[in-house]
Amino acid sequence: MTINDALPDLDFPGHDKLVAAIDAAVASGDEHAVTAALRTTLCGMIRDRDVQLPSCVHDPIEETTTPAARSTAARAWATASSQ
Secondary structure, three states, X not given: OOHHHHOOOOOOOOHHHHXXXXXXXXXXXXXXXXXXXXXXHHHHHHHOOOOXXXXXXXXXXXXXXXXXXXXXXXXXXXXXXXX
């Protein structure tokens, strides 16, 4: 499975370069090596003028949970943290 299998097809300048870099990072070994490679890759892509993400990635994501669900999750986390 590659990143292309999991993502929608968004065309933008540097798409192929970004996908190839992420694929290479993910194939770099165990979870520690993958994490380090992804960090290095993504930091490099931020500075790479060839990669220009589409404007939709800057749009806010709508909140999908209700305030009650967030309160329940916060209480559960607080209870677990205090034990």
